[in-house]
Amino acid sequence: MNKALILAGGLGKRMNSPRPKVVHEILGKPLINWVIDAAIAAGVDEIGVVIGYGADEVRDKLPNTVKVYIQRRQLGTADAVKSAMDFLDGRVVILYGDAPLVRSITIKRLIDSESDMSVLTSNVKTPKGYGRIVKEKGKISEIVEDCDASDEELKIREINSGMYSFESDALKYALLNIKANNKKGEYYLTDAVNILLKNRKTVDTIEVEDETEILGANSQKELADLSQIAQKRILDGLMNDGVTIEDPSSTFIGPDAQIAAGAILKPFTFIYGKSKVAFNAIIGPQATLKNTYVGEKSAVLRSDCDDAIIGKECSVGPFSRLRPGTRLENGVKIGNFVEVKNSHLFRKVKAQHLTYLGDANIGEETNVGAGTITCNYDGVKKSKTLIGKHAFIGSNSALVAPVEIGERALIAAGSVITENVPAYALAFGRARQKNKKEWVLKKMEESHEE
Numbered sequence: 001m002n003k004a005l006i007l008a009g010g011l012g013k014r015m016n017s018p019r020p021k022v023v024h025e026i027l028g029k030p031l032i033n034w035v036i037d038a039a040i041a042a043g044v045d046e047i048g049v050v051i052g053y054g055a056d057e058v059r060d061k062l063p064n065t066v067k068v069y070i071q072r073r074q075l076g077t078a079d080a081v082k083s084a085m086d087f088l089d090g091r092v093v094i095l096y097g098d099a100p101l102v103r104s105i106t107i108k109r110l111i112d113s114e115s116d117m118s119v120l121t122s123n124v125k126t127p128k129g130y131g132r133i134v135k136e137k138g139k140i141s142e143i144v145e146d147c148d149a150s151d152e153e154l155k156i157r158e159i160n161s162g163m164y165s166f167e168s169d170a171l172k173y174a175l176l177n178i179k180a181n182n183k184k185g186e187y188y189l190t191d192a193v194n195i196l197l198k199n200r201k202t203v204d205t206i207e208v209e210d211e212t213e214i215l216g217a218n219s220q221k222e223l224a225d226l227s228q229i230a231q232k233r234i235l236d237g238l239m240n241d242g243v244t245i246e247d248p249s250s251t252f253i254g255p256d257a258q259i260a261a262g263a264i265l266k267p268f269t270f271i272y273g274k275s276k277v278a279f280n281a282i283i284g285p286q287a288t289l290k291n292t293y294v295g296e297k298s299a300v301l302r303s304d305c306d307d308a309i310i311g312k313e314c315s316v317g318p319f320s321r322l323r324p325g326t327r328l329e330n331g332v333k334i335g336n337f338v339e340v341k342n343s344h345l346f347r348k349v350k351a352q353h354l355t356y357l358g359d360a361n362i363g364e365e366t367n368v369g370a371g372t373i374t375c376n377y378d379g380v381k382k383s384k385t386l387i388g389k390h391a392f393i394g395s396n397s398a399l400v401a402p403v404e405i406g407e408r409a410l411i412a413a414g415s416v417i418t419e420n421v422p423a424y425a426l427a428f429g430r431a432r433q434k435n436k437k438e439w440v441l442k443k444m445e446e447s448h449e450e
Contacts, residue, residue, distance in 0.1 A: 001046070001090030002111045004039035007080045008032050008097030009052025009071040014219045020054030021217065022097035023061055026227040027234075027254045028272030028290070030061045031217060034100030034230075034255065039093070041104035042111060048087040049097065050080045058097075076186030077162070078178045081171070088168045094189065095163055099216040101230060102163065106208050110165035116201035117170055117192060119143070120163040122211040130159035131190055133205060140205050141197070143190040158207070160190065161214035170201050230255065257289075278312075287317070295330070308340075329364070343374075346389065358382075359401065363389030369413065371396035388423060397429075 012021025022032040032049070039047055051058045052071040059068060069084040081094060093110045095102065110118055119140060121133050131143045132153050143160050144153050166174075174192035182188065196203050208214065217223040234255060235248045242261030245251050251265050254272040259265070263277045266284030273291035277283060282299040292305040300310070301317035307324035310316060316334045325342030328334065332345050335352030343357045346364040351357060353370035359382050360374045372393050374385040383401035387393070391405050394413035405411065406423030415429035 002044045002093070003046045003048065003087065003090060004042075004044040004093045004095055004107065005048045005050065005081060005084055005087060006032065006035050006039070006095045006097050007050050007077060008058055009050050009055075009074070009080055009083075010098070011053045011074065012098070012218065015217075015223070016220065020051075020058050023054070023057055024217065024223055026100060026217075026223065026230055027252060028270075029254055029256070031100045032058065032061055032097040035095050035097055035102065036063065036066065037255070038100075038102055038104045039095065039107055042107035044093065044107070044111065045090075046087075048084050050083050052080075074186075076180070076184070077189040078175055078187035078191070081189060082175050082187070085172070085175070088166075088171055090168055091165060092168050092171055093163070093165045096216060098218070099161075099163070099214060101215060101226060101233075102213045103210075106206075106213055109206050110163070113165050113204065113206060114202075115204040116167045117174075117196050117203045118165045119193070119203070119205045120161040120208060120214065121158050121205045122161060122208050122214055123157050124159055124211045125157070127154075127157050127159045131162075132156040133158040133160060135205075140193060140203055143193050145190070158205075161208070162189075162216075163214065164189065164192075166192075170196055173199065173201075251284075292322070303334075357385075360385040360387065362387045363391065363407065365389060366391040366393070368393045369395035369397065373398050375400040 008022040010021055015021050023030045036047060048067040048069060049062060050069045050071050052074060055070060062068065067087060071080045071083045091111055093107055110120060129146050131145045132149055133140055133156065134142045134144055134153060174195045177195050178187050178191045180187050193203055212229050215226060217226050231252060234253050235245055235251065238259050239245055243259045244264045247267040250267045252270045256273060257271045257275045259277045260279045262279040264282045268286045269284035270288040275289040275291060276293045278294060278296040280297045281294045286302040287300045288304045291307045294300060294310045295312040297312055298310050298314040303317035303320040305322040308322035308326040310328045311330040313330055314328050314332045316322065319336045320334045321339045323341035326340045327344045329345060329347045331348040333350045333352060334340060338351050338355045341358040343360040345362045348365045349362050351368040355368055356373040358374050359376040366387055366389060375398055376382050376385065385399050385401045386404040388405060388407035390408045392410045394411050394415065396414045397411050398416045400418045403417055404420045406421055406425065408424050409421045410426045411417060412428045415427060417427055417429045421427040
């Protein structure tokens with residue numbers, strides 16, 4: 001049994017934020033979820049998370065499959081692990097919820113270790129502030145904290161990441177013997193090295209070459225730094241796979257997005273969540289996708305799309321908004337200042353200007369004129385608008401749901417439609433025009449007399 005225990009109960013004082021540190025996001029994803037997903041990708045059998053400060057807010061970000069443990073007081077890393085004693089079984093990897101850049105391959109190396117304890121280390125250019133790995137004859141003998149290190153020990157560049165793996169029996173033994181013999185009165189997991197070595201247990205180090213994997217977010221600046229590192233990783237990978245990114249400095253792609261080779265991402269593009277962009281699609285400039293699918297040869301320009309499905313050869317924008325539940329079949333055209341919500345638009349529907357389509361099904365090749373709205377909410381409930389294929393909805397029409405417009409029906413411009421319209425019918429729903437001759441002149445004369 002392989003397990004990962006993620007410590008996520010810290011206050012994060014230097015963040016200067018009322019929110020728990022681990023729920024802060026980089027690239028649209030909470031820090032804690034980066035670590036959880038890396039552990040899952042590494043093949044762990046179970047994941048536990050130790051939470052403390054802001055426990056409810058952190059819990060809301062966690063998958064249902066994660067086991068949650070509470071650290072009642074902030075008494076150090078060993079105390080945090082001790083909060084999850086019931087979880088400690090088999091091979092246990094200790095990770096941190098504020099260190100999102102650790103790779104799954106690195107976690108797998110910790111899992112595969114056969115030592116009683118393995119310490120993840122890195123040789124860094126600037127080791128200041130980190131615990132140093134002291135070795136004798138090439139093997140770890142202790143971890144010395146920066147503030148306690150001698151002048152000679154301060155020269156050591158191999159540092160402790162704070163991530164470990166243990167055989168659970170060795171870990172439990174160490175936890176029972178760690179003392180709070182330090183200025184802060186806290187229980188440090190680093191003390192497990194000495195305890196286990198004295199008990200003739202095996203302790204080794206696993207060095208990670210990319211030191212960015214062990215970086216944590218202890219301040220807002222460090223959070224921004226992590227975001228830049230993560231973004232470069234993602235963009236470099238996409239470009240290596242054949243995605244065209246015209247300006248990497250203004251393009252932001254989340255870790256769970258999938259972009260196919262041949263896609264083109266223009267400047268000021270944001271793609272987050274589980275979005276997917278297909279071959280030859282063009283996103284941007286100035287477009288945002290969240291949990292949205294974009295089909296082949298479709299284009300999204302200066303628009304915002306959230307939880308939407310866009311088929312092949314569609315065009316969206318500029319200045320459109322696709323809200324959750326939107327589905328566009330192949331060849332649909334959504335133009336400037338059009339909003340679509342919870343609606344299914346079939347093949348080659350056109351809504352090119354100044355339109356709101358909510359809770360609607362619109363048949364293929366229907367044309368929706370400028371200024372059309374579906375009045376889907378009566379103040380109590382929402383209702384559907386159904387429009388048949390090849391219909392024509394005249395400009396500035398209001399379709400008051402629930403209502404059904406038949407196949408090839410024509411709605412006259414400026415109509416308010418409150419009743420069903422049969423197929424092939426022409427529907428007028430507006431007051432008859434009346435012209436009062438010289439009415440304005442008479443009003444002007446009356447005003448002048450006053």
